[in-house]
Amino acid sequence: MKHRPVDTITTQIESILTSITTEGTESEKSVYLIDETTVQIKQQVYRVVKDYREGFDYVAFEARYQEYFDKFDFIVGDWGYDQLRLRGFYQLNRRKVPREQTIDYLEDYLKEYCNFGCKYFVLAKEEALLKYNQLTQAPSRSMKQSVKPTQKQIHTRNVKEQQEIVPPVKVKTAKKVKQRDNFQIKQSKRPKVKSVQPTKQADTKTSVVAQTNKRKFVIKEHQSK
Numbered sequence: 001m002k003h004r005p006v007d008t009i010t011t012q013i014e015s016i017l018t019s020i021t022t023e024g025t026e027s028e029k030s031v032y033l034i035d036e037t038t039v040q041i042k043q044q045v046y047r048v049v050k051d052y053r054e055g056f057d058y059v060a061f062e063a064r065y066q067e068y069f070d071k072f073d074f075i076v077g078d079w080g081y082d083q084l085r086l087r088g089f090y091q092l093n094r095r096k097v098p099r100e101q102t103i104d105y106l107e108d109y110l111k112e113y114c115n116f117g118c119k120y121f122v123l124a125k126e127e128a129l130l131k132y133n134q135l136t137q138a139p140s141r142s143m144k145q146s147v148k149p150t151q152k153q154i155h156t157r158n159v160k161e162q163q164e165i166v167p168p169v170k171v172k173t174a175k176k177v178k179q180r181d182n183f184q185i186k187q188s189k190r191p192k193v194k195s196v197q198p199t200k201q202a203d204t205k206t207s208v209v210a211q212t213n214k215r216k217f218v219i220k221e222h223q224s225k
Contacts, residue, residue, distance in 0.1 A: 031062045039123060041065070046075070046123040055119030060084045073128035074103045078110070078120040091128055092135045103132065 032040045037048040039058070048056055061077060064084050069075050072088030079085075089103040099105050106122070114120065124132070 031065055033058045041070070044070070045126050047126060047129055048121060049124045049129060050120070050122035052121065053117075053119040055079055056121035057084065061086075073125050075123040076106065076109070076120060077123075078114045079118050080115050091131060 030042045034040055034045070039046045039048070039061075055077065061084065064077075064086055069086060069088045073091045074089040076087045076089060077084055078087070087109065089106065090097050090101055092102055092104055094102060100109075110118075110120065
C-alpha cells in the first residue's frame with residue numbers, strides 16, 4: 001500500500017480553503033468602481049465630488065469600507081502615514097443631528113483632525129448631492145420672509161451712515177450771534193445851552209447861564225454908568 005506524501009495532502013487542503021475563501025469574498029463584495037468619478041456600493045451610487053491631490057484610491061477604499069457608512073450621505077477619506085481613514089457626514093440642516101456630523105463641518109474637520117495639506121476625497125450619494133446644491137444655491141427662508149425697508153428707513157439709515165463718516169462740525173449758537181448783533185455804540189449827546197433873556201427892567205443885571213453836565217458857568221454883565 002502506497003502512502004501519499006504529506007506535502008501533497010497539505011497542498012490540496014490549502015488549495016481547497018483558498019477557493020472557498022475566494023468564493024466567499026466575491027459573493028460578499030459590495031463596492032464596485034463604475035468609472036473614475038462613480039462608485040456603486042450595493043444599490044447606491046456615489047459620486048467623487050472632491051479628489052484633493054488625487055486622494056481617492058479605489059483599492060484602499062474598498063478594503064476600508066464597512067456597512068456602518070451606509071447610513072451617511074457623504075463619506076470623507078483622508079490619508080495619514082500611508083493609512084486611509086474614513087469618516088461619514090449627514091446632509092445639511094438634518095434634524096436632531098449636531099453640526100459636527102453634517103457636511104458643512106468638513107473644513108473644521110480637516111483643520112482639527114487631519115494632517116496639514118493631506119490628501120483626501122469626498123464621496124456623495126447622487127440624491128444627497130442634488131439636495132446639497134439646492135440648499136446652498138436657494139435663498140434662505142428668513143431672507144424670503146424679510147420685509148423690504150421703507151423709504152423713510154432707507155433715508156434714516158443713510159443719514160446715520162453720513163454722520164458716522166463725516167466728523168461733527170461746531171456751529172455757533174444762535175444766541176451768541178444775536179447778542180453780538182445787539183451790541184450798539186452809544187453816542188454822547190452834546191450839552192444843551194440854555195440862554196436867559198434879559199428882564200424888562202434896564203437896571204437889573206443880565207446873566208447868561210450856561211449849563212453843562214459837570215459845571216455851571218455864570219457870566220455877569222455890569223451896567224454902564
